[in-house]
Amino acid sequence: MIDGPLDLLIKQLSSLPGLGRQSAKRVALHLLTHKESLLMPLTKTMTHVADVVQSCVSCGNLDEGDICRICRDTKRDRSTICVVAGVADLWAIERTRSYNGIYHVLGGVLSALDGISPRDLAIDSLIANIKDSDITEVILALSATVDGQSTAHYITDHLPSTSIKVTRLAHGMPMGGELNYLDDGTISTALKARANL
Amino acid sequence: MIDGPLDLLIKQLSSLPGLGRQSAKRVALHLLTHKESLLMPLTKTMTHVADVVQSCVSCGNLDEGDICRICRDTKRDRSTICVVAGVADLWAIERTRSYNGIYHVLGGVLSALDGISPRDLAIDSLIANIKDSDITEVILALSATVDGQSTAHYITDHLPSTSIKVTRLAHGMPMGGELNYLDDGTISTALKARANL
Numbered sequence: 001m002i003d004g005p006l007d008l009l010i011k012q013l014s015s016l017p018g019l020g021r022q023s024a025k026r027v028a029l030h031l032l033t034h035k036e037s038l039l040m041p042l043t044k045t046m047t048h049v050a051d052v053v054q055s056c057v058s059c060g061n062l063d064e065g066d067i068c069r070i071c072r073d074t075k076r077d078r079s080t081i082c083v084v085a086g087v088a089d090l091w092a093i094e095r096t097r098s099y100n101g102i103y104h105v106l107g108g109v110l111s112a113l114d115g116i117s118p119r120d121l122a123i124d125s126l127i128a129n130i131k132d133s134d135i136t137e138v139i140l141a142l143s144a145t146v147d148g149q150s151t152a153h154y155i156t157d158h159l160p161s162t163s164i165k166v167t168r169l170a171h172g173m174p175m176g177g178e179l180n181y182l183d184d185g186t187i188s189t190a191l192k193a194r195a196n197l
Numbered sequence: 198m199i200d201g202p203l204d205l206l207i208k209q210l211s212s213l214p215g216l217g218r219q220s221a222k223r224v225a226l227h228l229l230t231h232k233e234s235l236l237m238p239l240t241k242t243m244t245h246v247a248d249v250v251q252s253c254v255s256c257g258n259l260d261e262g263d264i265c266r267i268c269r270d271t272k273r274d275r276s277t278i279c280v281v282a283g284v285a286d287l288w289a290i291e292r293t294r295s296y297n298g299i300y301h302v303l304g305g306v307l308s309a310l311d312g313i314s315p316r317d318l319a320i321d322s323l324i325a326n327i328k329d330s331d332i333t334e335v336i337l338a339l340s341a342t343v344d345g346q347s348t349a350h351y352i353t354d355h356l357p358s359t360s361i362k363v364t365r366l367a368h369g370m371p372m373g374g375e376l377n378y379l380d381d382g383t384i385s386t387a388l389k390a391r392a393n394l
Contacts, residue, residue, distance in 0.1 A: 004260075005242060005245050005246045005249060005250060005261065006246060008242050009242045009246050012235065012238060012239045012242055016227060017220075017223050017227050018216070018220045018224065019215070019216075019224075023214075026215060026285070027214060027216075029284055029285055030214050031213070031243070031246075032246065032250060035247055038212065038213075039243060040247055041209060042206075042210070042243070043240055043244050043247060045202060045205050045206045045209055046206065046228070046236060046240040049202045049203060049206050049225075049228075049229065049236070050236050050237055050240065053202060053229060062226070063201075063203070064201055064202065088222065088223070088226055091222070
């Protein structure tokens with residue numbers, strides 16, 4: 001095996017999510033055989049991103065500058081805040097173009113197993129933000145897992161006891177989902193929450 | 198979706214082999230949440246690699262400097278040359294530590310389908326190298342595919358008609374391979390090439 005910078009590159013690439021040693025080697029070779037068209041532009045972008053992209057001090061989204069473009073956008077509805085576990089969830093919701101409020105990124109969900117306590121998440125800042133604001137609805141867009149749901153309960157319990165409406169994403173059959181491939185929990189939840197046609 | 202440098206980063210990452218749009222997004226987020234420990238060191242390594250790593254003028258391996266460390270190594274046996282399609286194959290053979298000769302990287306194999314002709318591969322330089330040298334054996338370590346084998350035949354036909362021995366990797370059962378999972382071609386090849394116990 002080759003030592004030196006190439007080996008270091010492969011080692012660093014293999015620590016990326018989804019890349020093992022073999023795929024990191026493939027990526028490294030691909031980068032080196034496309035030096036002008038990929039390796040150098042990608043390096044430039046990474047340097048630029050490292051310089052300018054940071055967590056939004058208001059919501060925790062990743063974007064250029066202190067305040068992200070969603071928080072800066074005056075057309076967004078500041079009375080609704082959508083609480084998500086991570087930035088990937090925020091992007092997923094933005095992609096749907098069906099939400100026009102603002103966000104709050106927790107940075108994870110509570111987990112006894114992984115030792116993640118309320119102090120490790122941006123819950124205090126969420127509650128502080130809500131207190132000083134005109135927010136009328138908090139959407140808890142957390143995963144339908146035990147950890148996601150206990151995080152939702154924790155936040156609900158600690159919200160200032162005002163007239164704020166707290167909602168969660170609907171549970172049920174995913175669109176395009178085939179009934180006989182769904183797990184029992186989803187089917188029984190969808191059955192209980194059945195709606196009039 | 199976020200535009201700007203982050204979007205560009207995701208787009209560039211998704212053009213890497215094995216990474217789609219979703220995994221590129223995951224990698225980008227991972228890089229940004231590990232700015233000090235991964236994004237910046239990786240950028241540094243990539244810049245360094247782009248600067249110093251190049252194709253060996255002698256064999257085509259990727260390494261620092263004009264001549265790779267295998268070609269520089271005076272302990273290697275210069276009478277045996279191993280012809281491989283790509284650098285990944287060279288690395289795979291080096292990993293086994295069972296070969297002590299030198300290499301020649303073709304940069305691919307002949308392919309009528311992909312329009313790869315002898316002119317696209319480093320075949321002329323291989324033949325020139327062999328002519329001026331003390332090489333006594335050429336190992337054609339090419340894939341056991343139609344393209345690999347026709348490349349091997351092409352090279353054999355164009356070698357200077359001297360006393361040079363031309364060999365290929367053995368065909369047969371892979372070590373640890375279970376017989377009933379092997380394809381018919383491999384089984385019949387292994388049967389024809391059976392050896393005394």
